[in-house]
Amino acid sequence: MVSRVIPVETFDLVIFGATGDLSRRKILPGLFRRFCAGQMPPEARVIGAARTEMDVAGFQQLVSDAISEFDPKNKATADDMQRFQERLDYVAIDAKGDDGWTELAGKVRKDVVTAFYFSVAPSLFGDLAERLRSNNIATSESRIVVEKPFGHDLQTAKALNATLAKHFDETQIYRIDHYLGKETVQNLMAVRFGNILFEPLWNNHFVDHIQITVAETVGVGGRGSYYDQSGAMRDMVQNHLMQLLCLIAMEPPNEFEPNAVRDEKLKVIRALDPVSPSDIVRGQYSGTDKLSGYLEDSENPDSKTESFVAMKVAISNWRWKGTPFYLRTGKRLRDRTSEIAIVFQDPPHSIFEAQEERRGNVLVIRLQPNEGITMRVTIKEPGPGGMRLIEVPLDMSFADALDEAHDVHDAYERLIMDVIRGNQTLFMRGDEVEAAWAWTDPIIEGWQERGDKPRPYDSGSSGPEDSLMLLHRDGRRWREVRA
Numbered sequence: 001m002v003s004r005v006i007p008v009e010t011f012d013l014v015i016f017g018a019t020g021d022l023s024r025r026k027i028l029p030g031l032f033r034r035f036c037a038g039q040m041p042p043e044a045r046v047i048g049a050a051r052t053e054m055d056v057a058g059f060q061q062l063v064s065d066a067i068s069e070f071d072p073k074n075k076a077t078a079d080d081m082q083r084f085q086e087r088l089d090y091v092a093i094d095a096k097g098d099d100g101w102t103e104l105a106g107k108v109r110k111d112v113v114t115a116f117y118f119s120v121a122p123s124l125f126g127d128l129a130e131r132l133r134s135n136n137i138a139t140s141e142s143r144i145v146v147e148k149p150f151g152h153d154l155q156t157a158k159a160l161n162a163t164l165a166k167h168f169d170e171t172q173i174y175r176i177d178h179y180l181g182k183e184t185v186q187n188l189m190a191v192r193f194g195n196i197l198f199e200p201l202w203n204n205h206f207v208d209h210i211q212i213t214v215a216e217t218v219g220v221g222g223r224g225s226y227y228d229q230s231g232a233m234r235d236m237v238q239n240h241l242m243q244l245l246c247l248i249a250m251e252p253p254n255e256f257e258p259n260a261v262r263d264e265k266l267k268v269i270r271a272l273d274p275v276s277p278s279d280i281v282r283g284q285y286s287g288t289d290k291l292s293g294y295l296e297d298s299e300n301p302d303s304k305t306e307s308f309v310a311m312k313v314a315i316s317n318w319r320w321k322g323t324p325f326y327l328r329t330g331k332r333l334r335d336r337t338s339e340i341a342i343v344f345q346d347p348p349h350s351i352f353e354a355q356e357e358r359r360g361n362v363l364v365i366r367l368q369p370n371e372g373i374t375m376r377v378t379i380k381e382p383g384p385g386g387m388r389l390i391e392v393p394l395d396m397s398f399a400d401a402l403d404e405a406h407d408v409h410d411a412y413e414r415l416i417m418d419v420i421r422g423n424q425t426l427f428m429r430g431d432e433v434e435a436a437w438a439w440t441d442p443i444i445e446g447w448q449e450r451g452d453k454p455r456p457y458d459s460g461s462s463g464p465e466d467s468l469m470l471l472h473r474d475g476r477r478w479r480e481v482r483a
């Protein structure tokens with residue numbers, strides 16, 4: 001089967017912060033893969049912009065080096081790289097001053113799609129937006145891409161939205177969350193709304209509970225100073241896990257259209273109940289003989305910042321009332337994995353002898369590693385000896401089930417091309433961001449007022465013991481986190 005590549009219009013994409021880590025790791029390699037896939041029109045261009053003084057040849061070499069380092073499995077030829085480099089340009093620019101803006105204005109065309117990727121600190125968003133307008137570089141049709149964090153709390157999120165709104169309409173602003181670009185996350189919508197098999201069961205009458213896990217094996221490392229001001233709640237729950245929760249819980253939109261989808265996500269956030277302190281577990285990883293602890297990594301011996309959060313969340317609407325959602329995320333855990341598990345209720349009456357080890361049907365959507373979908377079902381164990389029941393997985397790993405023409409692409413590839421197409425479906429809207437902070441802020445303020453300290457947990461474990469009790473007290477248990 002041949003994968004159908006949807007073409008895009010000719011574009012100029014300006015990457016502010018083009019020499020930075022995110023650009024080199026994700027944005028530039030992703031653009032090169034889209035170029036090799038034939039998705040970049042012949043006249044499309046990528047213009048790097050950063051403080052670093054270098055000529056175009058220097059930037060071309062930087063791009064080549066980045067692709068070699070961060071996309072070593074790429075099978076592209078030297079000719080592919082040369083043709084891609086011919087699309088590249090570069091401008092040394094001062095985000096807060098005047099240097100470079102006249103030169104950039106002379107390079108960006110007005111008769112093609114123009115997009116500006118703010119791969120810089122949020123403190124520079126306003127400066128970039130203002131100068132794009134004052135130098136007549138951006139038009140009413142231009143698009144800007146901004147990375148998280150979208151504020152530190154509700155107040156700063158509102159201020160950031162107001163700053164961007166001074167210069168760009170909401171239809172021009174693309175708040176990027178790379179989790180929404182993952183193939184499996186998009187497949188969650190396809191599974192729900194493209195198959196009659198699941199949607200009738202997707203409610204509190206048939207679903208016992210839902211678990212969302214995003215586990216990392218790494219610590220905060222070189223991000224210690226940033227992370228100590230953020231923590232797992234701000235860094236992961238308020239955005240990544242919130243988006244996954246919305247896609248699972250949302251009502252079917254009337255059409256697969258950006259605002260229709262985002263309207264339904266917003267309704268979920270607004271239906272979230274406040275979270276009781278007894279339904280939250282915070283943790284902080286401890287060091288070992290071989291690994292440093294959080295306090296060493298953050299360089300703050302008195303830090304009360306959490307590197308782990310587990311919580312029980314309730315949604316007050318007709319579809320989900322009474323069905324708990326259990327969220328957990330953390331660093332320095334046993335395995336690196338991200339998954340969503342929809343645990344269905346047991347049959348109302350079993351005609352078979354009770355077997356304690358049976359756990360019922362579970363639909364698991366794996367985000368990483370090995371993206372795919374697994375459905376656990378009960379069957380008869382083969383062989384004589386009576387009706388013995390066992391559980392088996394119906395497993396679809398994307399890497400195994402799809403041919404090379406359907407390779408699972410990096411999230412940034414999909415999202416950047418959606419920006420060029422003008423499709424905001426997988427991007428957060430301003431009111432959605434503010435609603436998420438409005439729910440998150442009281443939780444954070446609560447443990448700060450109480451002076452709560454995060455519970456220590458061993459590096460390489462499953463997190464604090466109290467997180468297990470979060471489910472055990474409800475007669476449930478976390479799924480084993482295994483890569």
